[in-house]
Amino acid sequence: MLLPGSVTDKFYGTFPQILAAVSGTISAISDGMQYGWTSPTIPILLSEDTPWEVTPIQAEWLESILMIGACCGLPATMYLVDKVGRKKSLLISMLTTLLAWVIMAVAPRIEYVFVARFCAGMAGDMAFVAAPMYIAEVADQKIRGFLSSLIYVMMLTGILLVYCVAPFVPVWGPCLLGILINSIGLLIFPFQPDSPYYLLYKNQPEEAKQALKRLRQTEDVDAEFKDISLAIERQKTEKGRFQDLFLVPSNRKALTIMVMLNSSQHMSSISVMLMNLHSILAEAGSFYVAAHTGAIIFSATMFVAAMSASLAIDNFGRRFLLCTSGIIAGISLLIIAIYFNVKNSGVDISNISWLPLAMVILYAASFKFGIGLVPVVMTAELFPAKVKAFGMTLSDLCYVGFSVITLQIYHSLRHAFGIQVPFYIFACSCFCTVIFTICYIPETKGRTLEEIQMILKGEFNPKQNYTDGTNEIEDKSKEAYKNDAFVP
Known part of the structure; x- marks a missing residue:
C-alpha cells in the first residue's frame, strides 16, 4: 500500500519524467568536468610533464575562457530556446560539447584548448538555460524541485569524476570520458517527449497532448491539458x-x-x-x-x-x-x-x-x-x-x-x-x-507555475485554484496582469 506523502507515493507514475530529465541533463556531467578540469590539470600543465607549453598567465586564462564563452553564447541561447525549443537546444549543446572534447583530446597547442573551452562554455550556458526550462515544463509539481535540481547533481558528478581521474591519467584521458558521456545523451534524449508547454505555445495541441500522455503515463490528461492551455493563453496576452x-x-x-x-x-x-x-x-x-x-x-x-x-x-x-x-x-x-x-x-x-x-x-x-x-x-x-x-x-x-x-x-x-x-x-x-x-x-x-505568477503579482489567494479551468479564474489572471502592467 502506498502511504500518502511517502517517497513511493511521490514518485509513483513519474518514470517517463525522470527518464526525460536524466537523459536531458546527462551532458551536464561533461559540463562539470569542463568546469573542474583546470583545478587538477593546471598543476600538470605548469610542470615539466606538460603536453603543451603553458605560461602562468595562460593557465589563469584557461579558467576564465570557459565563462567568457558562456557570456558570448547568451544571444544564441536566447534565440534558440524559443525558436527551436528546449529539447533541440539541449541536443545542440550536447553535440557542441562533444566536439570540444574531441578538439582538446587531439590539440597540438594550447591555443586549440582555448578555442575548445570557449565553445564548451557556450554549450554549457545553453544547457543550463534550456534544461531547467524543459524540466519545469515536463515535470509534475510534486517532483519539479527534485528534477530541476538534477542538472546540478549531474554537474557535480562531472566535477567529482574529473578530480578522481585527471591527476592520474594523461591529459587526453578526461576527454575520452567527456566524449562518451555526450554520446550517450545524443543516443537517448532525441527519443524523449518535447515540452507540452512549448508545443502548445507553438500551436501544436495534438503533439502537446500526446507528449503529456506519455509523460504522465495515462490517457486521462484532459484536466491538466486544459490547465496548461489556459495558462499559455493568459501568458500569450502578456x-x-x-x-x-x-x-x-x-x-x-x-x-x-x-x-x-x-x-x-x-x-x-x-x-x-x-x-x-x-x-x-x-x-x-x-x-x-x-x-x-x-x-x-x-x-x-x-x-x-x-x-x-x-x-x-x-x-x-x-x-x-x-x-x-x-x-x-x-x-x-x-x-x-x-x-x-x-x-x-x-x-x-x-x-x-x-x-x-x-x-x-x-x-x-x-x-x-x-x-x-x-x-x-x-x-x-x-x-x-x-x-x-x-x-x-x-x-x-x-x-x-x-x-x-x-x-x-x-x-x-x-x-x-x-x-x-x-x-x-x-x-x-x-x-x-x-x-x-x-x-x-x-x-x-x-506551487504551480501559474500560482507562482500570482504570488509575484501580489494577487495570490491560497484558497483560490488558479488553474481549475473556469472563466472566472481566467478573467482573474488577465485582470491581475492589467493591474501589474506598466502604463507609460
Missing part, C-alpha cells in the same frame, strides 16, 4: 518584449531575485573553489592529506549534499535551504580567511593545519544544500512563458559574468594583499544572501 522584464513589476521582481541568487553563487566563491581547490589546499599547508585527495573529498561531499538537497527541496522549501546554507557557508569561509590571515602573519599553526580542509568540506556540504542548488530550481519557476527565455538568459549572464569577476577578484587580491582578503569578501556575500532571502524571496514550494 507582452513578450525584452524591456518587459524591467517594466512589468512582477517580471522585475523575478529578475531581481534571480540576478541576486545567480550572482551570489559565485560571490560565495564556488568558481574559485572548484577551479583552484588544489592550489588553495596546497597553500593551506595541510600535513594530513594530499591536495588531490582533499579535492576528491570536497567534490564527493558536494555531490552527497546536492543529492540530499534535491530530495529535500520539495519538503523543506527554498527559503529555509537558502538561509541555512548561507549562514553555514559564510562561517566556513570566514574561518578559512582567519586561518590564512594568522598563517600569513608568521604564527606557527601547524597543529591546526587540518582546519582549512575541514572548513572546505563543511562549505561544500552547506553550499550545495542551498545557495548552490535552489537558484537553478527557482530560475525556471519565476518567469512567465512570454519572457522566460529573456529572463533566464539574463540571469545566466549574471551567473557566468560573476564567475569571471570572482576569479579576477581572487587572483588580483591574492597577489596584492594575501589569499585571506578574497575569502573575507566571499564570507560577507554569503551573509548578504541570507538577508536578501529573508526580506525579498517568496516561497515557491508546492
Whole structure:
C-alpha cells in the first residue's frame, strides 16, 4: 500500500519524467568536468610533464575562457530556446560539447584548448538555460524541485569524476570520458517527449497532448491539458518584449531575485573553489592529506549534499535551504580567511593545519544544500512563458559574468594583499544572501507555475485554484496582469 506523502507515493507514475530529465541533463556531467578540469590539470600543465607549453598567465586564462564563452553564447541561447525549443537546444549543446572534447583530446597547442573551452562554455550556458526550462515544463509539481535540481547533481558528478581521474591519467584521458558521456545523451534524449508547454505555445495541441500522455503515463490528461492551455493563453496576452522584464513589476521582481541568487553563487566563491581547490589546499599547508585527495573529498561531499538537497527541496522549501546554507557557508569561509590571515602573519599553526580542509568540506556540504542548488530550481519557476527565455538568459549572464569577476577578484587580491582578503569578501556575500532571502524571496514550494505568477503579482489567494479551468479564474489572471502592467 502506498502511504500518502511517502517517497513511493511521490514518485509513483513519474518514470517517463525522470527518464526525460536524466537523459536531458546527462551532458551536464561533461559540463562539470569542463568546469573542474583546470583545478587538477593546471598543476600538470605548469610542470615539466606538460603536453603543451603553458605560461602562468595562460593557465589563469584557461579558467576564465570557459565563462567568457558562456557570456558570448547568451544571444544564441536566447534565440534558440524559443525558436527551436528546449529539447533541440539541449541536443545542440550536447553535440557542441562533444566536439570540444574531441578538439582538446587531439590539440597540438594550447591555443586549440582555448578555442575548445570557449565553445564548451557556450554549450554549457545553453544547457543550463534550456534544461531547467524543459524540466519545469515536463515535470509534475510534486517532483519539479527534485528534477530541476538534477542538472546540478549531474554537474557535480562531472566535477567529482574529473578530480578522481585527471591527476592520474594523461591529459587526453578526461576527454575520452567527456566524449562518451555526450554520446550517450545524443543516443537517448532525441527519443524523449518535447515540452507540452512549448508545443502548445507553438500551436501544436495534438503533439502537446500526446507528449503529456506519455509523460504522465495515462490517457486521462484532459484536466491538466486544459490547465496548461489556459495558462499559455493568459501568458500569450502578456507582452513578450525584452524591456518587459524591467517594466512589468512582477517580471522585475523575478529578475531581481534571480540576478541576486545567480550572482551570489559565485560571490560565495564556488568558481574559485572548484577551479583552484588544489592550489588553495596546497597553500593551506595541510600535513594530513594530499591536495588531490582533499579535492576528491570536497567534490564527493558536494555531490552527497546536492543529492540530499534535491530530495529535500520539495519538503523543506527554498527559503529555509537558502538561509541555512548561507549562514553555514559564510562561517566556513570566514574561518578559512582567519586561518590564512594568522598563517600569513608568521604564527606557527601547524597543529591546526587540518582546519582549512575541514572548513572546505563543511562549505561544500552547506553550499550545495542551498545557495548552490535552489537558484537553478527557482530560475525556471519565476518567469512567465512570454519572457522566460529573456529572463533566464539574463540571469545566466549574471551567473557566468560573476564567475569571471570572482576569479579576477581572487587572483588580483591574492597577489596584492594575501589569499585571506578574497575569502573575507566571499564570507560577507554569503551573509548578504541570507538577508536578501529573508526580506525579498517568496516561497515557491508546492506551487504551480501559474500560482507562482500570482504570488509575484501580489494577487495570490491560497484558497483560490488558479488553474481549475473556469472563466472566472481566467478573467482573474488577465485582470491581475492589467493591474501589474506598466502604463507609460
